[in-house]
Amino acid sequence: MNVDLLKDKIRNCGLKCTATRLAVLEYLVTVHRPVSTQEIIQNLKETAINEVTIYRILESFVEKKLITPVDHWNRHRLYEAHMEKSCQVNHAHFSCQQCETVLCIEENTLQISTIPLPPGFQLKQVRLQIEGICPNCIK
Ligand SMILES: [Zn+2]
Numbered sequence: 001m002n003v004d005l006l007k008d009k010i011r012n013c014g015l016k017c018t019a020t021r022l023a024v025l026e027y028l029v030t031v032h033r034p035v036s037t038q039e040i041i042q043n044l045k046e047t048a049i050n051e052v053t054i055y056r057i058l059e060s061f062v063e064k065k066l067i068t069p070v071d072h073w074n075r076h077r078l079y080e081a082h083m084e085k086s087c088q089v090n091h092a093h094f095s096c097q098q099c100e101t102v103l104c105i106e107e108n109t110l111q112i113s114t115i116p117l118p119p120g121f122q123l124k125q126v127r128l129q130i131e132g133i134c135p136n137c138i139k
């Protein structure tokens with residue numbers, strides 16, 4: 001991932017590009033799946049960013065539409081950041097019923113935008129959640 005591109009994304013939202021903001025965004029873009037605040041905190045432990053700061057950064061990123069909140073079974077709020085345009089609009093989430101890992105399934109493999117609608121209707125956004133068991137839990 002191009003770090004300069006991420007810096008630009010943050011600045012283009014009118015936010016100051018601090019090392020902390022960059023670390024949070026870089027983590028989200030790198031994992032490329034929805035993650036919980038706890039997971040972000042856990043993974044950025046070495047950088048010694050305090051939790052309150054992370055919560056605040058996530059809130060400001062959502063507000064600026066830099067990242068997307070994903071509601072997971074109405075239990076945890078997860079966050080994801082996709083830089084590709086196609087991912088931002090239509091893609092599905094696979095949730096493992098056992099370990100609760102959530103993965104993104106990209107638009108091009110699913111062709112969500114070809115879902116037939118009644119005549120005259122216009123598709124704006126699809127939120128699709130698929131549940132099953134991941135390979136780690138099948139073992
Ligand atoms: Zn699993």
Ligand SMILES: [Zn+2]
Nearest residue numbers: 034080091104
């Ligand atoms: Zn996703």
